[in-house]
Amino acid sequence: MAAQEKIMEVQMIENGTVIDHIPPAALFKIITIMGLDRDTEHRMTIGTNLESKRLGTKAIIKINDRYPSPHEIDRIALFAPDARVNTIRDFAVVEKRRVEVPARIEGFVRCANPMCVTNHQPIETAFEVVSGASGEIALRCRYCEKLTSQKRMELKK
Amino acid sequence: MGKKSLISITDFTKDEILRIMEIAAEFERDLAGGGVASRGLLQGRVISTLFFEPSTRTRLSFESAINRLGARVIGFSDVANTSVSKGETLHDTISVISNYCDMIVMRHTLEGAARYASEVARVPVVNAGDGANQHPSQTLLDLYSIKKTQGRLDGLKVMMVGDLKYGRTVHSLLEALSHFDTEFVFVSPSELRMPVEYRTLLDKKGLKYSELTELDGHLDDIDILYMTRIQKERFNDPMEYERVKNTYVLHAAMLSGSRETMKILHPLPRVGEIAADVDDSPHAYYFSQVENGVYARMAIICYLLDVKK
Numbered sequence: 001m002a003a004q005e006k007i008m009e010v011q012m013i014e015n016g017t018v019i020d021h022i023p024p025a026a027l028f029k030i031i032t033i034m035g036l037d038r039d040t041e042h043r044m045t046i047g048t049n050l051e052s053k054r055l056g057t058k059a060i061i062k063i064n065d066r067y068p069s070p071h072e073i074d075r076i077a078l079f080a081p082d083a084r085v086n087t088i089r090d091f092a093v094v095e096k097r098r099v100e101v102p103a104r105i106e107g108f109v110r111c112a113n114p115m116c117v118t119n120h121q122p123i124e125t126a127f128e129v130v131s132g133a134s135g136e137i138a139l140r141c142r143y144c145e146k147l148t149s150q151k152r153m154e155l156k157k
Numbered sequence: 158m159g160k161k162s163l164i165s166i167t168d169f170t171k172d173e174i175l176r177i178m179e180i181a182a183e184f185e186r187d188l189a190g191g192g193v194a195s196r197g198l199l200q201g202r203v204i205s206t207l208f209f210e211p212s213t214r215t216r217l218s219f220e221s222a223i224n225r226l227g228a229r230v231i232g233f234s235d236v237a238n239t240s241v242s243k244g245e246t247l248h249d250t251i252s253v254i255s256n257y258c259d260m261i262v263m264r265h266t267l268e269g270a271a272r273y274a275s276e277v278a279r280v281p282v283v284n285a286g287d288g289a290n291q292h293p294s295q296t297l298l299d300l301y302s303i304k305k306t307q308g309r310l311d312g313l314k315v316m317m318v319g320d321l322k323y324g325r326t327v328h329s330l331l332e333a334l335s336h337f338d339t340e341f342v343f344v345s346p347s348e349l350r351m352p353v354e355y356r357t358l359l360d361k362k363g364l365k366y367s368e369l370t371e372l373d374g375h376l377d378d379i380d381i382l383y384m385t386r387i388q389k390e391r392f393n394d395p396m397e398y399e400r401v402k403n404t405y406v407l408h409a410a411m412l413s414g415s416r417e418t419m420k421i422l423h424p425l426p427r428v429g430e431i432a433a434d435v436d437d438s439p440h441a442y443y444f445s446q447v448e449n450g451v452y453a454r455m456a457i458i459c460y461l462l463d464v465k466k
């Protein structure tokens with residue numbers, strides 16, 4: 001079963017990337033981060049609510065001829081800290097990589113504090129990544145100094 | 158020293174806080190003798206007070222400090238009739254005004270506005286309150302009041318009473334006092350207890366604290382009693398507010414066993430958490446505390462501008 005699943009995962013990708021172990025709730029954020037919703041060029045398969053031993057359920061993105069930049073991987077890590085980014089060449093996994101949550105984040109995430117100046121003025125957000133409640137990460141806003149928990153992290157419009 | 162701003166109390170090290178205490182004491186002595194030495198210190202300088210959110214009390218305290226140092230004040234006390242009310246961005250307002258002055262003192266309703274302004278401005282920025290976030294000059298005047306009345310900042314037992322969850326003054330004061338050997342007693346309804354991040358900070362620094370849900374009967378070994386308002390809006394259940402509100406009101410009779418040197422501080426305005434019969438007590442210090450605000454603010458301004466007597 002495991003072996004068959006492995007084949008299923010990679011069989012349709014000759015060269016490209018498989019992003020695995022994404023929490024289903026984070027899938028659409030990752031699609032937005034990578035701009036996959038506007039991508040009319042790369043062949044891709046997206047699966048969600050799949051069985052996962054580690055997460056219960058998971059989502060997976062397989063995409064041909066597309067390799068996320070380090071910048072994109074930093075952002076993916078915020079929403080899916082357990083994700084694996086696998087690089088595929090000639091139908092084989094040539095690199096399996098865990099994502100790493102960066103120490104600082106600029107732009108793209110909204111501060112959860114409605115009274116934060118970044119939500120009212122044209123200002124790029126900036127956060128320090130700190131440890132939050134129950135092992136989760138949280139973002140401390142450089143401006144209002146408030147914490148945005150992982151659950152409340154939203155992409156900036 | 159490059160451009161240095163004061164946005165949050167954590168921008169200052171322990172040494173800097175102690176330096177502010179020294180300078181404030183020098184100004185207090187000078188003003189008691191007529192203020193001759195202070196008057197010429199900032200002659201020819203211009204300081205802007207930009208109150209995007211009105212606060213007469215804080216603005217007058219800063220403007221009194223600026224005037225006593227011999228500088229001129231420009232600015233606004235509310236945003237009506239300014240380009241801000243026409244929709245100008247904070248970026249543009251600060252960029253323009255920083256060309257007119259040597260320092261900006263600002264208050265704003267939005268949290269983080271002062272930090273952002275300090276990144277935009279070419280001159281030092283002093284945060285005179287950004288929403289519910291920071292108000293560091295209040296913290297330094299509180300600390301100065303403690304130092305002045307107790308003669309020291311180490312080895313004191315400080316009780317904080319009221320809304321400890323949302324109260325920015327108690328959070329900043331806790332951060333400042335955590336540089337010193339302080340023992341804390343927190344008194345609040347359980348709904349409004351001191352947030353975990355501040356309790357963790359004290360744990361990390363090895364400072365003792367205890368938590369109580371009532372005030373009466375615990376005042377005998379306290380050095381500083383820091384009272385704050387409890388606002389009805391902070392309660393999920395209005396019945397709960399009605400039930401607890403009187404538990405956190407201080408009456409003169411509760412002070413009978415207190416240390417002679419114990420002082421009561423309050424950031425003001427109060428709304429009933431200190432009964433009027435406390436005002437005549439030798440422990441009441443909240444009105445003198447206001448006077449210390451001028452000395453503390455003179456010290457902050459001179460320190461940031463690197464002007465020495």
Ligand SMILES: [Zn+2]
Nearest residue numbers: 111116141144
């Ligand atoms: Zn913020």
